[in-house]
Amino acid sequence: MLSNRQITELLSSMIQNGQPGVLATVVAVQGSAYKREGAKMIIEQNGDYHGMISGGCLEADVAASAEEVFSSGNPILKKYELDEDLVWGLGLGCPGTVEILIEPIDSSRLGQQMADAYAKNQAIVVCKLLESEERPLLVTEANVFGDNWADEILQESTMMMAAQKLAQQTPSSETIFLTKKTGEEVRVFFDVTIPPPKLFLFGAGHDAIPLAHLGCTLGFHTTVIDPRPAFNTTERFPTAHSLLTETGQIDTRTYCVIMNHHLERDMESLAYALKSDALYVGLLGPRIRRAKIMNHLKEQGITFSNKQLEKLHSPIGLDIGAETPEEIALSIMAEITAFRNGHQGGFLKEKAFIHKPTRLLAEKQS
Template sequence: MNAAETRALLGALRAAHARGQRAAIATVVGVRGSAYRREGTRMLILDDGAQVCMLSGGCLEAEVVEVALDVIRTGDSTLTHYDLSEDATWGLGIGCGGSVDVRVERVNPDDAVTAAWLAALEAGRRAALIVPLSPGAGRLLVTPDGQALGDLRADLRPFALAAAQERLTHLEPRAATLTAPDGSAVFVDVSTPPPQLVLYGAGHDAMPLAAQAHALGYDVHVIDPRGAYLTPGRFPGATLHALTPEDLGAFTPGERAHLIVMNHHLDRDRVCLAHALHSGAPYVGVLGPRSRALDLLTTLAAEGVTFTPEQLARLRSPIGLRLGAEAPEEVALSILAELMAWRRGYDGSFLSGHAGRIHHEPTHPVTPPLPGGPPAELPAGPESVTGAGTSPTR
């Protein structure tokens, strides 16, 4: 789930509790074959049957709501297997292909582990929730520093701690059901900070990029010294930083930051690029043709500003997928499509004609363990994407 979905779910849960309503959370804990969503997808179900978020494209929701209402009434968690490959699933003729396992649990905000887990999701803190899928084995919440909250069957604890720590070392950890040494199934859910998008430049083309990123759950930051451009009306939901190039040291990107230099001003772009590459951010992009990024690097080198091979490995230019984008909104879509593919380890190619699973093995390594960076060199690409004085080619 992205951060926007998580925000919606948690907001609805808070409102429900304020009204005195009871609720359950359904979580996808296993997927085999084709499915719309992956492990870790959640749906909130209230005691009046209302639901927030989705587990699939509509195949499962009605059935899961019925199960959840039972769980809310009894307090007994359930694990249900749904086979969507049957020609007439539940007599409805769904036939989507694949199968999913869904765990439904009533939300008890007074439970210490539940409260800590919801707080981690709300704050975007790194944490892993270990849930054995066999009854009575307990639960464990693990933080990156190894602290653990909750009770877990003693023989599962070492395995659970190791699994949680391994997941939490990655920039993009995935929820998954693992097999413990005794052969039992253990679901590892994860909470991470939302990905951060930092835009150096508050020009007109930054507005749709910031808006679309916010809708996708990014923590959006915009940096620009020009107060007339840097306003909440132009960038709703974003954190604004009125910083001159000389003051950039006051801003430190997060560990999951994607930095995009798009001032359309050579002097500011040069200083911003140096700031971005010297940060620990795993993704640094320069809007405009490849030649622009190379010119900025050449000018910086002439000024005595140099970068290590590891720092240059994080630089991407041009940015975006080749979608034929022209308008600023289209260019924003192109850029965010690349960011999603890069973060999740896919190549951004067409699905039509693809013979394998949609969620096949990634085509390149997903963003690596902390710290690290993606490609080993400034990638080749179309000579022009967008920017002042260029012809957009996406």
Template sequence: MLSNRKVTKLLSGMINNNETGVLATVVSVQGSAYKREGAKMVIEASGDYYGMISGGCLESDVASSAEYVYRTGKSIVKKYELDEDLVWGLGLGCPGTVEILLEPIDTTSLWRRLADSYANDEAIVVCKILKSDDADAQVLLVTETGMYGSWQDEYLQENVVTIAKQKLRQQIDHSESIHLQTKDGKDETIFFDVHLPAPKLCIFGAGHDAVPLAKVGTMLGYETTIVDPRPAYNTKERFPTAKSLVAGPQQVTVDSQTYIVIMNHHLERDMESLAFSLKSDAVYVGVLGPRSRSNRLLIRLKDDGIIFSTEQLKKMFTPIGLDIGADTPEEISVSIMAEITAFRSDHAGGFLKNRPYIHKKSQMAVENL
């Protein structure tokens, strides 16, 4: 997550500074691979490159191929078929087929609009027709507020925009190539390159067990907020990676990309935090401690006249975390963030042993976590 965000920030700066280069993007993966669709790499005019599109086995060759794209101004799609003997013999990567789009970095209005979105961490889907002869008309930018660019085939464009808007409502940047038909029945491959704002982790409680959780959350790319009214605990020295430190819920901005963990170890503050969190737009509300304690919190809130809907209660995860036998604060932090990661990606967690695919979704039912 962090690597790709650094690449998009670099790309944004290059576009705004009128710098030239080549953008390489993974557009299709069949089989196993270190990187999935949407992984990016920027190759500068000097040949220097930044970002990763594989486990290290493709970058140098892609950088060499970028010279042709840079010189001719033509986009290409390179296909790599990495059999198991080759990659393991080199000690690199995983077997599979990977397709990578290489395109010249431009400074047209569409690219500048893209640069602004990346710089502001705006939700955006870049829609590209792959292997199209009409390179000048193959890009659409779809945001929550509008669409930029246009295609001659209005039927195809309408379908593409519909899919892009669905992706804007998802929790993760699920980029992928999809085969669609044009108005006259021609098959086209459309790559949907999804960029969503960084997810937010809001931790209620600044106790000793919140310290490693904030650290792990930030490491995974979450903008972390610590909520605690105790100035001796809620300090920058204890939480150096947190984006913000606030005293109470009224100072927290919550949206559909917010994941909340309640760990105040204080009954009244836990009640206040839970009441705020379940009625907010947060998609996940985890409560530390046994289920019996969480049930008591709900009963006390009900006695105070605070009632939650069925949909609001579905957001509540208690006990929190995946069952990995966690005991120390550091292990518990891993358990919590593992559950949040599984929830975001619609996976059920558990061992990968004996599974035929690593990245296969399970259509997890959240109430069974």
């Protein structure tokens, strides 16, 4: 099955080519469910579908409902009660209530603007007023596209919430209650798409190979940086997106791992990464080596602010007893994933929730 990012790429292509289709999106989840808000599925006119919105129990029914959408041209909001007998009997996931918006793929001017944003890998939020005929709003970091809503207070609140989403590292798609100027509460679905995070690996040694592969597998745009042509090759790193002899552009969605196994190169890489916009900087090796590197940098007059030092993770990784390069890669990517999602990386045993509790009802506008 295609990932959500591949679904948005397919959606962009279909819009740009004027290819008819239906888009099904999970807009609300209460309790537990196999997929969360924002999961998507595309249904073609011939009945073929791409993507997953559940563990397999809803796709066929949603594809059948798409026929009605093809015929009428009108969206449908369907609610499914996934009881425990159904989901566990089919081995599909967890019980819960799921709402799915099934709508025609929009090839209008607004749809083209959305497709263009997807194609350019921009961070965007598509804001949809559920149970309403209002057209969606498309909010990017620079612009807002779409027709004005009838309720300007509601539109302003929606745009503010979308802007807050775009300012977050890992914003989630979700449905939120907002208040109209009449005092009525309505539901707005915020469909968030952000560029893939970047993983910069400073060093192309043997232990960087499984780390680059795992980073790519987890959806990171992975770059390996090493001046040694015999090490930094496509044969050694076939899945990496970029192989560089010197560093590339680091932004606030970049995670850096320093693993040159060379003192001077580690010093240079660490100084560069800590002073960059990178959100996370991990240094391979024990604390005694980190102290040696920091002392050498201090002797050279290179110092760092407290904010820059807060980005440093050393020793790097979660404590899982990793020894092999593959285990070390798992430890490092587990820590980066936990950090990126705002989790501590501990055991789930006896936890009340596997994911954060749903905010559909709890997160209302005050």
